[in-house]
Amino acid sequence: MPDLQLWVFGSMLRTEHPRDLDVLIIYTDPQHVTDLYRMRLWEATLPPLHFIAMTADEERDYRFIEVTGAVLLQPP
Numbered sequence: 001m002p003d004l005q006l007w008v009f010g011s012m013l014r015t016e017h018p019r020d021l022d023v024l025i026i027y028t029d030p031q032h033v034t035d036l037y038r039m040r041l042w043e044a045t046l047p048p049l050h051f052i053a054m055t056a057d058e059e060r061d062y063r064f065i066e067v068t069g070a071v072l073l074q075p076p
Helices: 030-039 056-062 064-068
Strands: 004-009 021-027 049-055 071-074
Touching: 004 064, 021 030, 021 056, 021 064, 030 049, 049 056, 056 064
Parallel strands: 021 049
Antiparallel strands: 004 021, 004 071
């Protein structure tokens, strides 16, 4: 999807067998997040898939990428 950045964080970066797959979505258009939600991707994944969605401003305010050590999965 356009205008989305996908970042991975959590146990999937530290172990070969993570308990879950944590993905941060940085978005500009909230409709893109809604479209992803409607795909219901988390229902078909093992280990479970967890999404967190933030705008770039929210991510900067929380310093989420820095604090979690997230790694860019899909470039802008």
